[in-house]
Amino acid sequence: MGGHFWNLARNHVVRRKLLGGGLPPGAVLDVGCGRGATVEYLRAAGLDGLGVELAPTRVEPGLRLHVTTGVSAASLPVATRESVGSILLLDVLEHVEDPEGMLRSLRGAFPRLGRVVITVPARRELWSNYDDFYGHRARYDLPSLRRLASALDPLRLDAGYFFHALYPVVRAQRWLSGQRSTEVRAPRRLRLHRALAACFAAEERWLPASWPGSSAWAVADLATMPLNRRAPRVRP
Numbered sequence: 001m002g003g004h005f006w007n008l009a010r011n012h013v014v015r016r017k018l019l020g021g022g023l024p025p026g027a028v029l030d031v032g033c034g035r036g037a038t039v040e041y042l043r044a045a046g047l048d049g050l051g052v053e054l055a056p057t058r059v060e061p062g063l064r065l066h067v068t069t070g071v072s073a074a075s076l077p078v079a080t081r082e083s084v085g086s087i088l089l090l091d092v093l094e095h096v097e098d099p100e101g102m103l104r105s106l107r108g109a110f111p112r113l114g115r116v117v118i119t120v121p122a123r124r125e126l127w128s129n130y131d132d133f134y135g136h137r138a139r140y141d142l143p144s145l146r147r148l149a150s151a152l153d154p155l156r157l158d159a160g161y162f163f164h165a166l167y168p169v170v171r172a173q174r175w176l177s178g179q180r181s182t183e184v185r186a187p188r189r190l191r192l193h194r195a196l197a198a199c200f201a202a203e204e205r206w207l208p209a210s211w212p213g214s215s216a217w218a219v220a221d222l223a224t225m226p227l228n229r230r231a232p233r234v235r236p
Contacts, residue, residue: 008197011041017219024114026085031073032092036063074109086115094136100151114223122216154220160209167212
């Protein structure tokens with residue numbers, strides 16, 4: 001499903017948040033990476049992308065050297081954990097019973113960790129059968145996401161919404177029928193999905209981060225970034 005517009009757009013947004021203001025030295029670890037689609041995207045972009053997936057998932061071809069399955073991130077070899085400078089938690093924390101505890105555990109297990117990028121489903125008013133079906137425990141607004149990310153004890157924390165144009169669509173669907181389709185199909189019109197992804201990526205870049213969206217992001221900096229100019233700070 002890496003070619004679906006939603007995944008493509010999220011990858012674009014995550015890469016911008018990851019690189020904004022200077023990337024911490026070290027590998028980028030996608031925690032809860034599934035089959036490794038985002039790891040593949042990171043490596044194609046020239047980044048040292050790694051992945052770990054707790055479930056015994058079948059990994060995408062060509063990624064077996066870069067994705068570890070069947071173990072938790074904190075159980076990775078010491079050498080691997082010491083090589084990681086950034087962690088991605090992409091639509092993971094909404095499934096976890098104790099997300100604050102998970103963040104504190106990651107902070108303690110990765111001694112060189114400098115940045116954590118988080119994405120989560122947003123806005124409680126969008127809750128539907130879709131969230132129940134996929135085992136979500138929460139949808140976040142910006143204050144609750146900031147409180148969650150504060151468990152990392154960051155030096156700097158930013159947050160905002162994205163997928164702004166999906167918000168009224170999902171809310172109208174929720175109001176009209178109370179139901180959302182839970183079936184996710186492989187994309188057939190790849191050019192259309194790429195075009196939609198580019199639109200959503202541009203939307204996130206230019207629209208105010210405080211405008212409601214169906215997803216939210218947070219970036220927690222845990223260490224001083226390299227001495228290149230930081231991106232302008234967004235204060236939703």
